[in-house]
Amino acid sequence: MLSEKPVCKQCGTCCRKGGPALHRQDEALFREGRLRAQDLCAFRAGELVRDESEGRIVPLPQEIVKIAPPAGSRPDDWTCRFLTGSNACFLYGAHPAECRALFCQAPEALLSMNGQDRLDRRALCELLKAPAWWRELMDAHDERCDYARLTGLAPALNTDEDARREFLEIVEYDRAFRDLVVDKKAALPLELDFLFGRPLVRTVLMYGLDARPSPDGGITLVQTTGAAL
Secondary structure (H helix, E strand, O other): OOOOOOHHHOOOOHHHHHOEEHHHHHHHHHHHHOOOOOHEEEEOOOOOOOOOOOEEEEOOOOOOEOOOOOOOOOOOOOOOOOEEOOEEEEOOOOOOOOHHOOOOOHHHHHHHHOOOEEHHHHHHHHHHHOHHHHHHHHHHHHHHHHHHHHHHHHHHHHOOOHHHHHHHHHHHHHHHHHHHHHHOOOHHHHHHHHHOOOOHHHHHHHHEEEEEEEEOOOEEEEOOOOOOO
């Protein structure tokens, strides 16, 4: 007797591990208005992420744009915002290419898409018919808040006061830049994670740091061991 072909159990586990990265095959979702900027989160090139296959933290070789978790989620909750309480997909039938490829018992199809034909922020701005100043804002932010620069400064944070100061200035600039964009009504608050990637006050955790409010309204960087920088 032939064994039955395994089928998805629709348990929602995969969807709770993070939303899909977006590819050229997903362009129609934007042309049809199914996805908006506030549904997205960018991971910029050079950002430190955990490579589960290698068990270590590595810089991203290229930008990735993914479907974001629901607004107000905990920092460690990456559940796709389109997962419903009954483990159904709100976009089912028009869900992204990675979702269609994913099957936990046969991951080869999804793995074959890694790094292939991905949509970046600038391509998505065209699909979203975004205002021209969004690209200008992204360029200005990327130049000042470069992950390669942060990674270069990180090894000297315990010994070099100038390195600590510059690292903190970049984190402060990122926060102030986002506030200014919202104040000037250049973008909505929920669109910032798409435009500029995740806030540096969150991603500095990958450098072994915690960003905390200081009494003067600024930011203090504290090592996770508790030593202030």
